[in-house]
Amino acid sequence: MSDHAQEGSPQPAQATPAARYQTLAALRQAHQSLKQRSAETPQASDGNPADAIRAFLADARRTGAYLADPKERRAAQGILDYWNAELFTLPGAGSVDFAPSLLEPCDPSLSADPASAPAPTDQSGLIRFTAFARQWQSAGRPSGYLLTGGAIEQAKQFWGVDSDLDAFIRASAVQERAVKAREDRKKYFWLGAVASAAGVAALVGYWYASLQRNMNFYIQSLQSNPQKQAEALEFLNNGQRWLPPYDLSGLRFPLKGVRLSGRLDLKAPNFSLDHFEDVSFTEAKLVGASFVGSNFSFAGGAAGNDLSNALLQQAQFREAKIASTSFDGAGLYRSVFDRAALCGTTFAGADLRRASFWGTFIDPKTKESLRQTAWYLAEGWSWDLVEDFAHWNGEDAAWTRHLKASKGFKEDIGRGLDSYAKASADSLGQALALADIAWTRATWGIDVAKADTPAKDDATVPDAVKVAPTALDATDRALAIVEKLNSLSDDGRRSVSANILDTKAYVLLQSGRAADAVTIFEQIKAGAPQLGSSESLFRYAIAQYAAGIDKTVWMANLAAALKQGYQPTHELHSLKAMIFRQPEIETAIGEATMRRWPKPEISGRDCPAP
């Protein structure tokens, strides 16, 4: 080793504070984040990328103290080498930057703090959307392959990762806009006709200027005139299509008695710190709206609000105080209720996928209502609440029907059903669509191993449901297709899809066939000596417990999965009979949950008197 490398040896462990990245996963996430920042930083912004890289390298070296596995060390050193090389190419790099950054040696006395592990992120979408993009490219870019609606938004989170994917997203967005424009053209044909007759440019210019003036007037009137609130919101709603998102935060008067059911359609409006009382925004479209710190009837005797069936994806209700308000049937995908207080608030049938409820105060009435949702697809719940939900046994046939009819489930399952319908018979695309359908059913806990047999001649039943009414049928059918494809192929791709097998094992585990699930997990493990994802490892551990395998074995796997940062969500519902029957499993998961979502100290959230 060179002199310099020896100089870079670590100080004694007790003298150094804990490393910022204590696992390879955390280091990789930081590496990705730095890459993303570099890609987004234009030259003209005068940021100093060299300093950011130097800081990263200084932190990353210390990860070595926590890494013992040679392959992990090799990968981590690879990341350091990569950034060393990036640093050299920057104009500001000096001779000193050519010194290699080396990982610190492993210190066996150190172990990674589980809280430092990054939250598992859903990267499967990246692989899926990229595959769609390649199919679209190779098929000659037909418009039928393009994404629509919410799928475009989901794909956008991977913007910039791959140029084919970027082109695919761009083309999808262009098509979406074109379709919308066609619809708008039809709707406003008369307006266009009048405008063209009167001289389009002058009229539109004048009209837009007056629209902006009116917008300012009505926003002012919301501030100053409580009697005109409904009128003002009505105008702003009509003008939204041409105007930027409104900032309606901090209104002096509460929004009171405003009823715009089915009509409100605003682009990411800001209602932060506002008060709402006796407001009805049912079926409103308020995607990305901000209600941070808002107050919904959180005063004794105030009449409640109705936001039922409203589209509130990615809406922010952080630190809001919400009482007597209905979110029944609302689309709350990825919405955030962190540190909010919910009193007498109802969520029956709401789409809570990926919504966050960390540190949220929830009163008994709200809790009862949450039982009528797929609460387990949201995250951040306090462990007390999870235990309470887990010990509830009211999931009867009516409850299942209710969830099956919910917006969230229809959207999730619809994706797979559409892909199946578009794919060629017995193609890889069809197998993947079936795998997608099976996974949706498994995570929602719907039609897992038993379902009503659909009528073969019923045209309203999608083909995929006829072929595979249950998740188990879907995985079996998908595996059969993959096996057939593998038998035809002679190019070294004869691997059985671990992805589909993993889903099948989960389905079997839910169906009480734990021993069969263990067999499949072991089959996967034989192909991949270290089960790749912590979530598979978690389910494997539960299956081993349920199959009566030696405790030390499943406890080791469970501890490893939790140490890698896996936080179970849907399993808390689908496998509750196993998780909450074994105190050690329950305790281990509970402790991991409390570490991930520590209870915040917040006061002043007592529910108002009715």
Place this chain on the structure above:
Amino acid sequence: MPLDDVYSAIGNLLKDNDIEKIVLASTGNDIYNVYCAPSDPREEKIRKTIEKLAKPGNDRWVLTYILFYLASQGQYGQSGDKVSRKIVEAFPKSLIELPSIADQVDTLLNLVLEIFKIPMPLRQKLELITKPASFVEVEKRIVALRDYAAFHETCLLLMFALDYFENLLANHREAPGLDSVARQMDQVAQGEPASLKTLWAEENPPGGSIAELARLSAALRTAGGDSGKAAQLLDEAQRILRIYLLWLNRAIFRGVDALDFVPLISDLPGDMENLPQFTDLVQGVRDLKTTLLARVLKHKMWQDTENEMTLVGKLFDAPHSPGDIGRDWLPLRSRIVWLAKLEPAQQWTEEANRYADTIDLKLFAERSLDDTVAAMFEEYRNWLRGPLKSIDAGFKGDCLSLGKIDDPLQRIRQDLAL
């Protein structure tokens, strides 16, 4: 692609000052004297300049300099990468199907020799003799470039060997032939050409001094059957060599930028500008420099990609799920396919896609990955070494062609001194 998008993207990335310098360096003209007004928006400055240069077919001068500038600012693979791809897509001449350096050098030499055959008054001869420094500088840089290309090839082969053996040992496989690697290490440790040491202002990089390779080769010979120790030594050697190559490539990249053929025209006595051959000489000098920049840029892009490939190879080798690797693998995949498209005559695009598709399918179909995907990636990496060697060999050929300028220049100087 609409050209306005390209001009706008360039304008977004470059400052006024950058644009002025680039236009001056690539055309020899003050941008505001010939192409546009200072009050024009940046996008407009670029559009007007390129459109005026496109008429005589010289737009690639400015475009190549812009690409080179972005790369020299460390913008390749980052925000500048997107702009560069836009430029190449809209103006394929900037990097695709480049003219041959050898042909351009021949044309240039013929013109130079033709001009100097014309009997020259003693006053003009004296004027030239008093300015020999710039001629000497051109000669020195050409010699260094030629030596660099040859030495780089040797280093690259050693790099491949180190990487191959280190990978074998890291995966607990047998690695016969370590002696030959030790010999290669000794050869590189002692083989740095003197011209490189004397030309570049910067010292050898700390931690990247290739003399260290001699120490490591000796240790490797005594490692015997200890494969763990051998892998560690190879890893260290690889890091030293990689750092050295980065340093060397950076020095050469800057060296080519500084390699200025303009003295061939600007140092000629004023009267000679009236000669009919002078316009062709100016064109030839600027064409040659532009092509050389494009070549060295492509060479750099492939080297950078190899570095990225090394990282992704190590990530594939570590435990992970397919989703984790996507953000590293997909940009690399896209970059290699793009680079392959820059060499349409080589038909690398189809091959690159074929290997990458196999890996894509595996990533898409599996929830957790086994060693198969790492093996597939290794296969892909082995394939990439073919194009890398080919690009390196092409660049070496270019540098040798440049060397042809060296002799006539010396002869001209000697003739003039008579």
